[in-house]
Amino acid sequence: MKIPELQKRLRAEKIDAAVFMGNDPHFRYLAEVNENPEYGWLIVHARRGPVIYIPGFEAPRFRKMTSIAVKEPKEGMFRGVKTLGIVNEYFTIANSKWKPVKGIKRKDISKIMLELRRVKTAKELRIIQEACKLTDEIFEKTFRRFKTFKREQDAKIFMENLARETGGTSFPTIVGSGKNGALPHYQGNEKLRKGFCVIDYGVFYKGYCSDVTRTIYLGKPSKKEKEMYDAVRRAQQIGIDAVRAGVEAASVDAAVRYDLGKLNKYFIHGLGHQVGVDVHEGSDISLSRNSKGTLEKNMVVTVEPGLYFRGKYGIRIEDDVVVQDGPAKVLSKATKNLVIVR
Ligand SMILES: [Mn+2]
Numbered sequence: 001m002k003i004p005e006l007q008k009r010l011r012a013e014k015i016d017a018a019v020f021m022g023n024d025p026h027f028r029y030l031a032e033v034n035e036n037p038e039y040g041w042l043i044v045h046a047r048r049g050p051v052i053y054i055p056g057f058e059a060p061r062f063r064k065m066t067s068i069a070v071k072e073p074k075e076g077m078f079r080g081v082k083t084l085g086i087v088n089e090y091f092t093i094a095n096s097k098w099k100p101v102k103g104i105k106r107k108d109i110s111k112i113m114l115e116l117r118r119v120k121t122a123k124e125l126r127i128i129q130e131a132c133k134l135t136d137e138i139f140e141k142t143f144r145r146f147k148t149f150k151r152e153q154d155a156k157i158f159m160e161n162l163a164r165e166t167g168g169t170s171f172p173t174i175v176g177s178g179k180n181g182a183l184p185h186y187q188g189n190e191k192l193r194k195g196f197c198v199i200d201y202g203v204f205y206k207g208y209c210s211d212v213t214r215t216i217y218l219g220k221p222s223k224k225e226k227e228m229y230d231a232v233r234r235a236q237q238i239g240i241d242a243v244r245a246g247v248e249a250a251s252v253d254a255a256v257r258y259d260l261g262k263l264n265k266y267f268i269h270g271l272g273h274q275v276g277v278d279v280h281e282g283s284d285i286s287l288s289r290n291s292k293g294t295l296e297k298n299m300v301v302t303v304e305p306g307l308y309f310r311g312k313y314g315i316r317i318e319d320d321v322v323v324q325d326g327p328a329k330v331l332s333k334a335t336k337n338l339v340i341v342r
Pocket residue numbers: 211212273302304318
């Protein structure tokens with residue numbers, strides 16, 4: 001429960017209350033519910049209990065999900081509030097014209113929220129670990145089934161269907177075969193090409209995301225291709241080994257690039273990012289060369305080096321790991337031995 005910590009921060013900043021709109025992931029995060037309401041908001045008061053305001057027809061459902069008081073919207077919700085914390089990104093222009101907040105001074109609390117979300121509670125870690133376990137199982141099922149797929153999206157649809165029962169996927173699945181794998185965010189649907197096939201996939205589970213990539217091979221890899229795969233796998237392990245509480249986030253990216261040596265020029269994106277209620281969380285600290293800040297215990301980050309040879313193929317391996325005082329705990333465990341589909 002992060003609300004008491006938020007209240008402490010609000011008091012320190014002399015903010016009387018914070019409001020989170022229904023579409024804001026912080027709503028789920030703070031209320032500890034799996035979904036956002038279509039319409040409604042959460043008010044966290046600095047000095048009294050939080051309240052969710054939601055229309056009557058939605059209220060019973062949310063009452064079952066949270067211990068926070070759920071009430072119907074009414075006048076005077078912000079009585080006594082002189083300074084109101086908002087999250088700029090979700091407090092849109094329409095909201096700023098919203099009558100109940102008229103005349104109340106507003107202060108952006110995005111930074112406070114980023115800081116709160118950065119370090120995960122034991123409960124959050126448990127949920128993300130479960131999300132990763134589901135992801136592993138879906139990867140294994142997909143590998144076994146791969147021979148039957150004709151097009152890239154046959155694999156994508158198969159995987160996304162398996163995620164339906166748990167809450168869906170955390171982002172659009174990427175399946176890029178052959179030269180398409182050289183485009184990190186490829187979303188096409190070509191006939192599956194021989195060679196490497198990059199599969200980037202994650203589930204949305206109890207309000208949290210997983211984000212895992214495996215690269216498999218369709219056909220028979222050459223010696224050179226196997227070497228490239230091994231280079232990515234080794235670099236990824238070096239990245240995981242470098243993740244530790246207290247280290248500069250940027251230094252983890254640097255360690256991987258150093259290991260890749262001449263191949264580094266084919267590694268065209270950052271090494272990783274935080275993950276949580278959002279799949280790309282907390283842009284303030286990431287495993288990339290321009291990131292400032294250090295890793296803290298119980299942050300969850302991805303480690304995802306890749307090599308991209310334009311017009312030829314791509315390889316990426318991505319795991320979700322928990323930052324610890326000692327070696328990072330790897331949550332995603334789908335095999336990293338090169339899966340070969342013939
Ligand atoms: Mn990722």
